Amino acid sequence: MRIGELARRTGVSERSLRYYEEQGLLTPRRRPSGYRVYGDADVAAVRRIRILLGAGLNTAQILEILPCIVDEDGWLTPECPELVDALRQQRNRIDEAIGELETTRANLDTIIGSEKAAVSRGTRPPS
DNA sequence: CTTCTAACA
């Protein structure tokens, strides 16, 4: 199939598919015309890529752990320790990000009169 | 009509 069909079957834009290729995540073959040719396996590959991107990983990280993923029942199964490790690190980053957001939110509550700040300050009775 | 590359009011 060509890029248009893969895009329709995955819901991913052609632009993104070409970008994934540029990042080494996809390696479609080319027709003499230069048109990219994808196989059915690429549909599953794109889905895996989307899931990983959704987990907050960037294309470089995905490129490293992609071979560690076992294509099983449409879900991802950590096959080698590298993947589990990369996922753990990503989880930790999220915790750190959450922590920073919580403090900046607290800072905002302090300088403006947000609902929560008002309640905790007792200036307005909780409903 | 579809895809390709390159570039950005």
Place this chain on the structure above:
DNA sequence: TGTTAGCA
């Protein structure tokens, strides 16, 4: 990432 121009 979207979008668009100019080709093939």
